[in-house]
Amino acid sequence: MxxxxxxxxxxxxxxxxxxxxxxxxxxxxxxxxxxxxxxxxxxxxxxxxxxxxxxxxxxxxxxxxxxxxxxxxxxxxxxxxxxxxxxxxxxxxxxxxxxxxKGFWAKIENLQEGTNEAIKIVEERQDIIDNAFVVANNWEPFDVNVLHYYNHVHPEILKKTHTIMFNYYQEGQVVGVIELFISLADTKVAGIYNLSVMKENRKQGIGEALVKQAIAYAKNNGVETIVTQASEDSENIFRKVGFTEEGKILEYV
Known part of the structure; x- marks a missing residue:
């Protein structure tokens, strides 16, 4: 796997x-x-x-x-x-x-899914920039290059053919995000990426809600297997909703 x-x-x-x-x-x-x-x-x-x-x-x-x-x-x-x-x-x-x-995977029928009215699929360029702003806050200092990157590629994202972004709103502000990537080689496989929640909004169940929303979308679109790579901060969320740990992805410089 x-x-x-x-x-x-x-x-x-x-x-x-x-x-x-x-x-x-x-x-x-x-x-x-x-x-x-x-x-x-x-x-x-x-x-x-x-x-x-x-x-x-x-x-x-x-x-x-x-x-x-x-x-x-x-x-x-x-x-x-x-x-x-x-x-x-x-x-x-x-x-x-x-x-x-750490790598994680699961058959979609074994995962917890759910929908939340606070979570919306990105529909406009500004939605993508708001999403990128939350992701950029994962770095210290704030990584403005994340905004530049997603601004450049936003036309492809808005097609929603393989990359689907979700924003979690709280009092009108995006405070959590997630990205679902459906494989081009095998549309029954999808990956979850860039699960991010603003520091001041953590420990509120936002990350888990985003993962469940992505799972629900994937299931409704014919995905059978979901994979991801989890940092230490997020691995417990993936275990909680039903993912199994499988190997490691290593970074070198």
């Missing part, structure tokens, strides 16, 4: 940039990398999806692409792909682990 989690991550990272004329999706042996056009590593992702096929030259090419443009980047790889070949390449290039997310 970690392969499915990793595949959905790769698709999610690539689809929106591939529709934007100032961004690029590039490939080398064993990896795909995203040029968001932004300086920070938030969306400049090198995704290693074939540990056996990866070469030091291909990874160095990807890393140099960002360095030559004075941009930061990060590397993501599932623990399944982190074999001796990859470890040796990382050591040669002095690449170090910087973070980890």
């Amino acid at each position: 970690i392969k499915l989690i990793d595949q959905n991550f790769k698709e999610h990272a690539s689809v929106l940039p591939s529709t934007c004329n100032i961004m690029q999706v590039l490939t080398e042996d064993g990896l795909t990398y995203i040029d968001s056009g932004l300086k920070v590593d938030t969306f400049n992702v090198i995704h290693i999806h074939d540990g056996e096929g990866l070469t030091a030259e291909s990874l160095k090419t990807a890393v140099s692409f960002y360095e030559n443009r004075l941009r930061e980047s990060c590397i993501w790889i599932s623990e399944e792909q982190l074999n001796e070949n990859v470890k040796n390449i990382f050591e040669t290039l002095s690449i170090k682990e910087s973070g980890v997310n």
Whole structure:
């Protein structure tokens, strides 16, 4: 199942940039990398999806692409792909682990679902910017690049063909958000991303309500399996609604 989690991550990272004329999706042996056009590593992702096929030259090419443009980047790889070949390449290039997310998955019939009148699907450009504002607050300091990224790709999001965003409103303000990504390769599979709640609004059940709303939407649209990567802050929410932990996705710089 970690392969499915990793595949959905790769698709999610690539689809929106591939529709934007100032961004690029590039490939080398064993990896795909995203040029968001932004300086920070938030969306400049090198995704290693074939540990056996990866070469030091291909990874160095990807890393140099960002360095030559004075941009930061990060590397993501599932623990399944982190074999001796990859470890040796990382050591040669002095690449170090910087973070980890746990993978989760579930068959949709085993998940708790629900709807909440406070949650709305984004319908306009401003809804997307409001969504991005909450996501950007996950970083310290606030990451304005998140707003720039979603402003660039908003026309594709508004089509709601594969990326569906939800906003949780409280007293007219967006205080929580979530994103559902339905796979292009297999529309029976979806991933949950960017579950975020403003710090001052946490511990109110908003995150759980957003997850249940995304599950309900996915179920109504023929999805059978949902995957996600959870941070330490959100993993208990996914366990509570019925997800099972499966492997890890590792970040390197």
